[in-house]
Amino acid sequence: GQNIDQPTEMTATEGAIVQINCTYQTSGFNGLFWYQQHAGEAPTFLSYNVLDGLEEKGRFSSFLSRSKGYSYLLLKELQMKDSASYLCAGGYNKLIFGAGTRLAVHP
Amino acid sequence: DTGVSQNPRHKITKRGQNVTFRCDPISEHNRLYWYRQTLGQGPEFLTYFQNEAQLEKSRLLSDRFSAERPKGSFSTLEIQRTEQGDSAMYLCASSLVTSGDYEQYFGPGTRLTVT
Numbered sequence: 001g002q003n004i005d006q007p008t009e010m011t012a013t014e015g016a017i018v019q020i021n022c023t024y025q026t027s028g029f030n031g032l033f034w035y036q037q038h039a040g041e042a043p044t045f046l047s048y049n050v051l052d053g054l055e056e057k058g059r060f061s062s063f064l065s066r067s068k069g070y071s072y073l074l075l076k077e078l079q080m081k082d083s084a085s086y087l088c089a090g091g092y093n094k095l096i097f098g099a100g101t102r103l104a105v106h107p
Numbered sequence: 108d109t110g111v112s113q114n115p116r117h118k119i120t121k122r123g124q125n126v127t128f129r130c131d132p133i134s135e136h137n138r139l140y141w142y143r144q145t146l147g148q149g150p151e152f153l154t155y156f157q158n159e160a161q162l163e164k165s166r167l168l169s170d171r172f173s174a175e176r177p178k179g180s181f182s183t184l185e186i187q188r189t190e191q192g193d194s195a196m197y198l199c200a201s202s203l204v205t206s207g208d209y210e211q212y213f214g215p216g217t218r219l220t221v222t
Binding site: 004030031033035041042043044045048087089091092093094095096097098099100 | 111138140149150152155209210212214216
């Protein structure tokens with residue numbers, strides 16, 4: 001079967017660092033994606049990990065361990081505009097999404 | 108190119124009516140996907156096309172749902188005899204499948220409300 005788990009909600013303070021975890025049990029995943037989705041808007045691509053390890057892209061980094069079925073998204077120097085849902089997804093052709101983690105950034 | 112577009116952005120319909128949504132992908136993209144998203148959940152895969160061929164349909168997609176991509180460009184998703192449970196955001200995404208490139212670009216969605 002295919003299952004993706006991530007925390008439902010997180011809160012953090014502006015300027016801080018937050019790590020959003022994602023665990024998955026599935027077969028046939030070619031890699032792990034992270035998408036950001038602001039309320040009422042479409043998901044936008046943040047990162048894609050196909051190999052184990054850390055991928056850094058500006059304030060956002062993503063990590064993947066395929067043997068452990070584990071990924072995380074690291075957001076540094078948090079800004080108010082980072083308040084959004086963060087979706088973990090895996091797949092080869094179609095994407096299987098987790099339910100998303102709603103992040104609230106407070107001043 | 109301005110990205111993936113979807114029309115209409117909002118649709119309110121009465122139970123039992125048929126509705127049709129349109130998606131225009133990014134012009135050079137050969138794959139087009141349809142997802143459905145309800146409040147507080149991630150998008151759920153419905154179906155996808157490579158060019159004009161429909162390659163996979165989710166078991167979630169009942170016989171009331173049909174999708175087409177007749178010329179390998181835009182796509183339509185039709186829901187017949189709508190039910191209240193069909194109320195959701197319908198998202199379209201497209202991608203260009205080349206070696207190592209699997210990113211899907213999402214459109215703004217069509218929000219369907221069935222009354």
